[in-house]
Amino acid sequence: MSPGVGGLIITIDGPAGSGKSSTAREVAQRLSFKHLDSGALYRALTYGLIEAGVAEEEWADLTVRELRGLGITLESTKTGFEVRLGGRLLVDELRSVEVTDRVSLLAGLPSVRECLIGLQREAGSGGFLIVDGRDMGTVVFPEAELKVYLIADLKERARRRLLENGREVFDDTDLAEEASALEERDDLDSGRAISPLKSPPGAVEIDTTNLSFEEQVSVIVELVNELTL
Ligand code: DC
Numbered sequence: 001m002s003p004g005v006g007g008l009i010i011t012i013d014g015p016a017g018s019g020k021s022s023t024a025r026e027v028a029q030r031l032s033f034k035h036l037d038s039g040a041l042y043r044a045l046t047y048g049l050i051e052a053g054v055a056e057e058e059w060a061d062l063t064v065r066e067l068r069g070l071g072i073t074l075e076s077t078k079t080g081f082e083v084r085l086g087g088r089l090l091v092d093e094l095r096s097v098e099v100t101d102r103v104s105l106l107a108g109l110p111s112v113r114e115c116l117i118g119l120q121r122e123a124g125s126g127g128f129l130i131v132d133g134r135d136m137g138t139v140v141f142p143e144a145e146l147k148v149y150l151i152a153d154l155k156e157r158a159r160r161r162l163l164e165n166g167r168e169v170f171d172d173t174d175l176a177e178e179a180s181a182l183e184e185r186d187d188l189d190s191g192r193a194i195s196p197l198k199s200p201p202g203a204v205e206i207d208t209t210n211l212s213f214e215e216q217v218s219v220i221v222e223l224v225n226e227l228t229l
Contacts, residue, residue, distance in 0.1 A: 007127020008033070009143075010224060011136035014150035015186045015197060017157030019208055019216060020132040022164075023150065026217045028080065028130040031224055035080040036123045038133035038140070039103075041116045043094040044072050044083045046103045051085075056102065060109055067115040074119050081123055104185045107134075108192040134189055137200030145227055147203040148220055154179050156209045 010033070012024045021037045028035035048070040049059060071086040083090050093099070106112055120140050123129060133140070137147035152160075158178035162170050189197040199205060204223060208216045 008129075008145045008224070008227065009124050009127060009141050010130045010146045010148070010220075011141050011144045011200070012130065012132040012148045012150060012220070013134055013136050013138070013197065013200065013203070014132075015157070015189070016182050017161045018150040018152050019160060019213070020150055022213070023208075023216050023220065024130045024132040025080075026213075027220045027224070030217070030221055031130070033128045033130050034076075034123075034126075036074075036120065036129060036131040037080075038116075038120055038131060038136060040083045040090075040094055041072065041074070041119060042103050042107045042112070043099050044085055044090050045070065045112060045116070046099045046106045047090060047093050047096075048072060048085050049106070050098055050102070056105065059106055062109075062111055064111045064115045067111060072116075072119070074123055076123075104188040108188065108194065110194050113139075113195050134197040135195035137203055138198060139195045142200070146223055147200045148223070149199040149203040149205045150216070151205065151207050151209075153209045154183060157182055 010027070012020050012027075014020050021039065024037070025035045027033070045067060049062075052070065054062070071084075073084045073087075074081040075084055083094070117140060120131070120136075124131065124141055131141065137144055137149070155175060158175050161182065162174060162178050167174070186197070206216065206219060211219070
């Protein structure tokens with residue numbers, strides 16, 4: 001068990017569009033664990049700054065105290081955590097294009113990482129958590145009992161993202177555009193100096209390119225069951 005934690009912590013990291021959040025949510029449901037989508041916190045801060053009218057050029061100068069002042073909180077529910085801004089529940093706002101286009105920039109700032117690490121660790125304090133993100137196994141929960149690193153071919157990730165966004169019909173140009181947007185975010189996430197996206201030491205790497213959703217969920221559920229046997 002992780003030190004100071006009353007139960008298992010399972011981390012799932014990987015690049016954009018690798019299916020982390022949907023997989024983590026389903027695995028958590030099947031095992032009656034809680035799920036935390038850590039990306040939602042970075043998205044909430046981005047949304048909060050846009051809403052407060054803080055210009056992007058000023059983001060790098062914000063202090064941890066100023067960022068905390070935006071009032072991002074995690075509220076525990078039966079199945080996971082709700083992300084709130086000044087008490088207001090955020091859901092659809094987090095997925096807007098304005099947020100998606102700016103969140104990688106914000107996530108590379110040291111003050112932002114410092115502001116959010118405590119919230120994530122607190123969410124893990126009761127254990128029985130499946131958490132997904134980019135640095136869950138490397139930085140936030142390095143003592144997790146199971147670390148998973150999900151990868152998939154860029155083109156397949158782009159296809160899944162378009163489907164997720166409700167696009168039923170798309171051609172090679174749409175796919176290429178989505179792939180290039182994903183690649184740009186991957187480069188920002190893995191090239192940054194602080195908490196870059198990378199496979200954690202000791203992680204089980206799973207390439208989901210040719211796996212169905214059900215298969216990738218089952219593989220992880222099996223791995224967790226092996227831990228608890
Ligand atoms: O998983 P996502 O697309 O919701 O993540 C949004 C952004 O937040 C993404 O650019 C990477 C960043 N992020 C991060 O830096 N660390 C995390 N643990 C989770 C997300």
